[in-house]
Amino acid sequence: MTEVQSSGPELSPGSDPRVALLTPKVAVIGAGAWGTTLAVLVGREEPVLLLAHSEQNADRLTKERRNTTKLPGIELPETVRVTTVPADLAAATDLVIVAVPSAHVREAIAAAKPFIAPTADLLSVVKGLEPGTLLRMTEVIAQVADVAPDRVAALSGPNLSLEIARGLPASAVVASRDPAVGDRIVARLSRRTFRLYTNADVLGVELAGALKNIIAIAAGAADGLGFGDNGKAGLMTRGLAEITRLGIAAGANPLTFAGLAGLGDVIATCGSKLSRNHRLGDYLAQGRSWKDVEAVLGGVAEGAYTVDAALALAARLGVELPIAQEVHNVLFEGKSVPRALVDLLSRETKDELADFERWASRLQG
Numbered sequence: 001m002t003e004v005q006s007s008g009p010e011l012s013p014g015s016d017p018r019v020a021l022l023t024p025k026v027a028v029i030g031a032g033a034w035g036t037t038l039a040v041l042v043g044r045e046e047p048v049l050l051l052a053h054s055e056q057n058a059d060r061l062t063k064e065r066r067n068t069t070k071l072p073g074i075e076l077p078e079t080v081r082v083t084t085v086p087a088d089l090a091a092a093t094d095l096v097i098v099a100v101p102s103a104h105v106r107e108a109i110a111a112a113k114p115f116i117a118p119t120a121d122l123l124s125v126v127k128g129l130e131p132g133t134l135l136r137m138t139e140v141i142a143q144v145a146d147v148a149p150d151r152v153a154a155l156s157g158p159n160l161s162l163e164i165a166r167g168l169p170a171s172a173v174v175a176s177r178d179p180a181v182g183d184r185i186v187a188r189l190s191r192r193t194f195r196l197y198t199n200a201d202v203l204g205v206e207l208a209g210a211l212k213n214i215i216a217i218a219a220g221a222a223d224g225l226g227f228g229d230n231g232k233a234g235l236m237t238r239g240l241a242e243i244t245r246l247g248i249a250a251g252a253n254p255l256t257f258a259g260l261a262g263l264g265d266v267i268a269t270c271g272s273k274l275s276r277n278h279r280l281g282d283y284l285a286q287g288r289s290w291k292d293v294e295a296v297l298g299g300v301a302e303g304a305y306t307v308d309a310a311l312a313l314a315a316r317l318g319v320e321l322p323i324a325q326e327v328h329n330v331l332f333e334g335k336s337v338p339r340a341l342v343d344l345l346s347r348e349t350k351d352e353l354a355d356f357e358r359w360a361s362r363l364q365g
Contacts, residue, residue, distance in 0.1 A: 024049040024081060026188065027092035028099055029108055031057055031082070033070035033299060034125055035099030037161040041194060043077035049092055050082045051112075053100075058082045070299065074165040089115040095188055096120050098141055101300040102128025102210075105137055109144040116145055121181050122152045123174070125159075127209035128302045129309035134316070136206040150178040153185055154202055156209035157260035158268030160275065164194060171195040173260045175205035197260065204252030208243055208261040211310055212269050213277045213303030214324045215239030219270035220281020221330070221337045235323070235344075236270045242321045246310070249317040277303040281337075290331045304331055322347060 024047040028039045031052035042048040052058040061067060065076045076082075089096060089112055096116055100108045105126055116122070122145065126137040135143070138152040145152075157172030164170050174189075174196055176182035182198040190196040199205055215236065222232045243266075244257040256262055269275045273282075280301040283293040290304060307328045314321045326344055329335040 022047045023091050024079075025092055025094040026097070027051060027089050027095070028097045029089075029112060030099035030101075031061060031067065032099065032101070033067070033161040034159070035097070036061075036067045036071055036074075036076070037165045038097055038099060038125065038189075039080050040071075040074060040076060040165055041189065041191065043080040045191075047079045047081065049088055050080055051086065051089065052082055052084050055084050058084045071162060071165050074162075086111045087115050090117060093117040093119045094121070095123060095185065097123045097125060098137070099125045101305075102126050102130065102137060102302055103300075103305055105140050106130070106144055109141050113145050116147070121184055122147065123155055123185055124152060124206075125155045126302075127156060127206075127213060128306045129210050129313065131305070131309050134309050134313050136203070136210070138202060138206060150176075151181065152176075153181050154206050154209070155185075155189075155196075156205050156265060158264040160268055160272055162274055167193050169193050169195070171197070171260055171264065173197045173199045173205055175199045175202040175261070177202055199256060199259070199261075201253040201256045203250060204247050204254075204256030205261040207247045207250060207252060208257055209265060210302070210306050211243040211246065211324070212239075212262070212265045213301070214307050214310060214327050215243070215266060215303075216269040216275055216277035217281040217284070217301070217303045217307075217327050217331075218323050218341075220275070220278035220283075221285040222281070222341065223278070224282040224285025225338060225341065227341070232270070236266055239270070239323050240266050242323055246314055246317065246319045246321065249319045250313070276301040280304060284330055285337045287336075303327070307331065 026042050027049040028035045029051045031050055039048050039050040061082045122141055124137040124141055130140055138154050142149045142152045153174055153176035155172055155174050159170060159172050174182045174185050186196040186198055218235055219232055222235050240263060244254060247257055248254050269277060276297055276299045280293055280297060307324055310324050311321060311328060322344060326340040330337055330340050
């Protein structure tokens with residue numbers, strides 16, 4: 001991985017109040033917690049356009065300068081301009097960040113396509129797989145926007161949005177097929193408290209980001225049942241092994257899964273109550289159904305929308321994902337969380353590195 005330091009913009013709100021009046025060259029599609037956080041991050045240095053889905057949400061953000069339901073206590077800089085008009089994206093000639101739930105990426109990019117500037121880099125911060133097609137989010141964006149895949153990068157890592165919005169230290173990785181695209185994005189978004197690295201393995205970074213949400217649901221369930229730190233550590237470790245198995249079978253670099261998008265994100269998402277996927281698992285352990293929890297979760301738990309696509313991809317590649325299978329069984333088959341975790345613990349023991357030779361042969365081949 002190559003680290004690139006931010007050079008910073010020529011103007012900032014602190015040095016010149018006129019910066020708020022400049023035309024934004026960066027846009028964020030999606031005004032959820034993560035999209036708003038990134039708009040705040042950019043807006044503290046330069047003007048940014050935030051494209052919201054509804055007029056009601058846009059009006060509230062514009063008037064209150066806060067996203068109280070998603071980011072309590074965080075104020076939007078005056079440099080953040082909120083809109084619902086996709087045509088406004090045409091001004092974002094440098095960077096367009098896609099931050100909508102994975103289920104809505106295709107629809108959002110279709111609406112934005114006519115207005116995406118030909119000079120703009122595109123950055124997906126969405127962690128999921130598309131059901132049916134099994135496409136990763138950068139693939140969906142490139143396909144729908146009809147742009148070269150080299151123009152679309154992915155950002156992933158241990159990125160709990162409220163912590164980043166508060167200015168707490170965090171790190172992430174920007175994966176891109178074209179190194180110049182990754183370097184430009186890192187230079188634009190990197191901050192002292194938001195440390196960014198680059199990685200050429202887009203496939204591995206995206207798979208890790210999508211699959212760790214599934215493991216986080218299981219970890220939340222383990223916490224809900226009081227399994228203890230040893231039990232959860234074992235679950236997280238075997239979950240990372242699942243992610244790595246599938247990633248290598250798909251052609252990813254195995255070292256990616258030991259990095260920020262893999263191990264780093266597993267630690268944060270499985271361990272923090274700020275994670276919606278973790279909270280979902282905890283709710284399920286209380287005996288609540290996915291249908292009931294979905295309505296009160298306060299955001300999207302991407303693991304629930306990704307698990308079936310992950311299992312389909314695993315079946316295609318001949319890879320076993322026992323934890324993901326049990327998460328599916330609890331969410332959609334009515335299986336109880338205690339029964340699912342007992343069945344995982346009851347699996348036949350084997351050599352921890354039993355798959356190593358098969359992995360190595362794939363890499364050598």
